[in-house]
Amino acid sequence: MGSSTVVVIGAGQAGCQIASSLREEGFTGRIVLVGAEAHLPYQRPPLSKGHLTGKASRDALWLRPASWFEEQSIEMRTSTRVTHLDTGDRRVLLQNGEALTYDDLVLATGARNRRLRLEGADLEGVLSLRTLDEADEVKARLEQAARVVVVGGGFIGLEVAATAVRLGKHATVVEVADQIMGRVLSGHTAAFLLRAHRARGLEIELTTMVSRIAGVAGRVAAVDTTDGRRFPADLVLVGVGANPNVELAEQAGIELDDGIVVDELLRTSAPHVYAVGDCACAPNPFAGGRRMRLESVQNATAQGRRLAATLAGRPEPFSSVPWFWSDQADIKLQIAGLTTGHTEVVVKGDANSERFSAYCFSQKRLLGVESVNRPADHMAARRLLSGSTSLSPQDVRRDNFDIKRASTGSAPVAP
Structure with missing residues (x-):
């Protein structure tokens, strides 16, 4: 791992996570993080909320300070665009004419608004x-x-x-x-x-x-x-909505389908080229194994960590529970799992008090849980979906149902 080079195109949440996790995994080779924006990698969720009101300071947006990239020996290239990808010779060409050779390449190019x-x-x-x-x-x-x-x-x-x-x-x-x-x-x-x-x-x-x-x-x-x-x-x-940034992958002849197609190890159709985050269309075990593209901080972070482990010699299929959140006014909405395609919803709590969770099922199988102002329910739902405990609509309808107990496997379930 000491002499190889990993080039990451895209300096958003996923790209920064790859670089960070590679060092945490003990990777001592060269890491080059290429970003088109003039800024260091930053958090996007506050941009539509606290940043607009001034409650979130600009300095609080940065995922890492400039000194961290130097300390971790990560080459941070801001205001830099990649103009060409050559998967045969394993190199990328930059707008300034420089060529970067790589042993492994990660496409973390994100998406752009429609x-x-x-x-x-x-x-x-x-x-x-x-x-x-x-x-x-x-x-x-x-x-x-x-x-x-x-x-x-x-x-x-x-x-x-x-x-x-x-x-x-x-x-x-x-x-x-x-x-x-x-x-x-x-x-x-x-x-x-x-x-x-x-x-x-x-x-x-x-x-x-x-x-x-x-x-x-x-x-x-x-x-x-x-x-x-x-x-x-x-x-x-x-x-x-948004469209994935796939132009480089398309130019290189990499397989596309609503994003850059990857397998369970986040590998593209080109050797030694991977894709993560908003641009990647990956098989998802929480969607029956079908490929899908998820736009979320959780997905970008989890895929970044998982791929870093793979590049460091610990390959395992990506299988993190999808989750999302949105702060709208004083309402905190949190979603665990993928609830699209549900056929039955069981609600626990009181919508009038603005505190409830909606359990979404398909064919009696729990797909996901939508929680409003109930963060403890959300955390328990993530544990529940990541484990092997099955839960039916009848279980949730019981007066004594407790999702925290259910998430640890200690709650009784209906026969």
Whole structure:
């Protein structure tokens, strides 16, 4: 391990985790971390919440200080883009003409926000939020805006909209589907969030499609919808999903399918090339083994740790329980497992008190648990899903059901 070189393309959560975990695994070879942004690796979750309000300081965003990269002998290349990948000669070409040779290459290229292909999408004041620079612009414009329209009712859109309301702005979310966060949440939890946000002053328009964005003198003025309504706006945030950054892999002839296809060891179709994080489409045991791409800090971190162990000589299939969280206003939403495709939901707790957990089942098999303001339930659900204890809807419906006991295997289950 002492003489080999690992090059990591992408300096986000996954890329930084790879570099960190390689050193923790005892890897003493050369590590080069290549990032397109000018910044050191940073946390993304605070960008749509605390960073916008000023509660999260800029210094608290960095995953590691600059001195750490020097101490760990990790070559950190910021403001650097890779222009070509040659898997035959095992080298990558940088925009400055430099060639980096590697023994193993990790693609941690992440994803980029989808753009609206509508009239007015390029007006001043129409923004998206994924990077720190984008968050800085949203923050600056949000301070001056009176009316905010968010296109898309997903994680980022709702977090920013809720933050805008807390800052005293008039905020409206326009969502084309018939529920918010429809790709990841059960109908029960989505309906609760809809009521909770509206009660806090956020306007949410479902089954509403944007037809164009109107402007005055090159600056955004309103969002028009296909049903003839107009929502005035000083700031429009677009949050309609993301596409994986696969251009380098595509150029190199690496297999793609909604991301860079990898196996259970996170290997791509090219020898000595791996992929992790938002760009990787990996087999997931919590989705019946089918390949899928997960956009989450947990997935990026867990895959980074697992791949570092593999590169250090301890290969094991990746099988971490997926989990997600979202802080929206004073609501903490946490999801353990993958609840899409569920056919039955059992709720424990009281939605009126804004503290409950929704257990999502398919064919009597627990897929995942959605928890609102019940972090202990969430932690227990992660333990439960990672173990061998089976749980039925009947078990959860019992008056004396305790997920903490169930997660340790000590709770009785129905015959």
